[in-house]
Amino acid sequence: MPRPHPPEFRLRAVALARERAKPIAEIARDLGISESCLRHWIAKSDIEEGRRDGVTAADRAETVALRRKVRTLEMENEVLRRAAAYFARDSILPK
Numbered sequence: 001m002p003r004p005h006p007p008e009f010r011l012r013a014v015a016l017a018r019e020r021a022k023p024i025a026e027i028a029r030d031l032g033i034s035e036s037c038l039r040h041w042i043a044k045s046d047i048e049e050g051r052r053d054g055v056t057a058a059d060r061a062e063t064v065a066l067r068r069k070v071r072t073l074e075m076e077n078e079v080l081r082r083a084a085a086y087f088a089r090d091s092i093l094p095k
Helices: 007-019 024-031 035-048 057-092
Strands: none
Touching (some): 007 024, 024 035
């Protein structure tokens, strides 16, 4: 897999495509990337800038963090539930 292009390169490529001085296919060929790659970068940029509906990188990162926190809390809750059941069983059973 080729190395990803630096963010500055991506931003400049998107800016060139938005100028509409040349067709996207020609800009992509001049930059040495595929047309679909450039279109994908433009779409992601539109989402990040609010020009288009979609999930931004910040929203995606927040969702990942929240899912991780939920998973941790569910595990902690299960441990507490089992501990409570264990101690409740000890206090109910005759010795």
